[in-house]
């Protein structure tokens with residue numbers, strides 16, 4: 118299956134279970150792989166036939182800031198559902214990290230896979 122990637126998308130958002138976390142913004146980092154048939158875009162050299170990683174990166178940051186939640190699990194699920202619906206993405210793997218949450222860990226996070234990978238016939 119072909120994929121379009123965004124790795125290390127780093128941004129600030131309000132996220133966290135504790136009251137003090139609702140008053141600040143914290144760093145989040147996303148790695149995202151999206152199943153997509155890239156041949157039509159390549160054949161026509163046409164951005165409109167693929168997933169625009171620049172547009173999607175902006176959409177993720179806007180969505181995260183418009184939808185503050187407690188848990189990174191909740192944000193990961195909501196971003197996945199939002200992207201799949203808006204961009205008709207059949208399958209994605211999303212890793213959401215909160216690097217400064219645990220002082221003696223380099224990062225913490227969740228990783229989810231949603232949807233169905235494209236089969237050979239759909240490629």
Ligand SMILES: Nc1nc2c(c(=O)[nH]1)N=C([C@H](O)[C@@H](O)CO)CN2
Pocket residue numbers: 132133134135138187188189190215218219
């Ligand atoms: N599995 C999770 N564990 C924790 C989360 C979370 O979102 N998922 N969040 C917190 C706090 O918000 C933490 O980041 C503050 O130190 C704790 N554990």
